[in-house]
Amino acid sequence: MAEAVLTVDQLRVAFSGRSIVHGVTFELQPGRVLGIIGESGSGKSATCLSMLGLLQRATVEGSVQLAGQELIGLNAAQLRQIRGRKIGMIFQNPASFFNPIATIEQQFTETLRSHQSLTQTDAQSSALHHLSTVGLSEPERVLRQYPFQLSGGMLQRVMIAIALSLKPQVLIADEPTTALDVITQMQILRLIQQLQQQTNCAVLLVTHDLGVIAQMADDVVVMWNGELVEQTSVNQLFDQPQHAYTRSLLAARLTPRLGEKR
């Protein structure tokens, strides 16, 4: 097996002495999609956010290595070099990710120019290019608009364009489609899949939805109560779930009952 791009070893997260994530260990292989599944409060998001130092007032212990570089314990300036450029992130709620009073152009070029030495004009054309790769039909118009003028699905596309514009090695997608309706959800998932294959970045996909896992993941980590309870390939997870929680998760799926007589 190729060398892991991200290695998480005994990661522990605590808030004011209360432990939220108790020692999680997993590896993310290059070009693969690793799904993290668990119910709300199981520590999925805390695991991801803590890697990037995005949890304020949290005590984070253990080790997270990105292609050999230790991330835990980095200072703010060092973390800024990692965030965005090496590890991109997309979040559940695009409306709260954007600054409501700046245009998409201002926000996109700010990201590009803070990591690369680009003139404003170059940043603009780069932004335009990346917006057209995420299937937005009128990228010029989108650039001039403010976040509130775009729908949830469009904002999610813009967020994906921004995250992938810096060509990160790892993309963390934290419930990227939970706030979207089913049709938009499928479009966004297919888009992430397509871009992931083009850029060959590794994806850490956080979700509570087994359907999203079935559609997207190569490997799966199941979290429950701040612990990693199962780690397996996606087919194994659906065919031979090991942990009781995983089995209850599979049993909670509604879809197998489709069309059955109640």
Add this chain to the structure above:
Amino acid sequence: MSLLSVQNVSKSYFLRSGWSGAVQCVPALKDVSIDLISGTCLGLVGESGAGKSTLGRIVLGLEQPDRGQIWFQGQDLNQLKSQQLRSLRREMQVVFQDSFSSVNPRFNVKAIITEPLCNYLKLTASEATEQTIQLLETVGLTAADADKYPHQFSGGQLQRVTIARAIALKPKLMILDEPVSSLDMTTQAQILSLLLNLKRQFHLSYLFITHDLAAVAYLADRVAVMYKGAIVESLNSSDFTKLQHPYSQQLIAAQLPTHPRQRHRN
């Protein structure tokens, strides 16, 4: 016989756009008719902005239709005097998507659940307590939860509280407006199964608003598809794979796979 019959209802909103104050007419419902048979569940699916929630609000009397009639238990809601409407309101209750914004954060559970009861009945303190406990147990909570406040509950538990409040007056009709959309999957399944049991136990009728076909197939007897303010087709929910309209087809195609082997490929 139909408990609820919505006949040719239209509704438009007027938006003032920009500084100029130019008025724009947005049609939310276009000549919508639905029938809900007593004791059954009608699933109303459609994309966001299709007018599903507007229809729910019009049935509840929270909005007035521009045209058309709402018949409930054989009475035309528009023709009723406020006194008659008040007694009919008992029979229709609602559960919203966001449970936290549909309860008063300063009320404890007992106050939340007994508020509708106290609006219609004179309850002594001990009767109120007894009713609260009974309702909490019906929805899978315990007597100990009666004194708690909304912030002490998870989303799924609080949704059980709002369901207890909705069934407190033994209504005939419940409008379920995306009741499980913001919950995680395990909780969704628990709440849907609770709703199915309550429907059988109390012979409830549901107007179930959602964009999740799997949930419709689980809970609903009939499904109606809304697209841009109009009902484009409706059929028995067990036949939902036979839906024809291009939007319905898109909806079916966008269902997430249940197993990685059924994955949608590029």
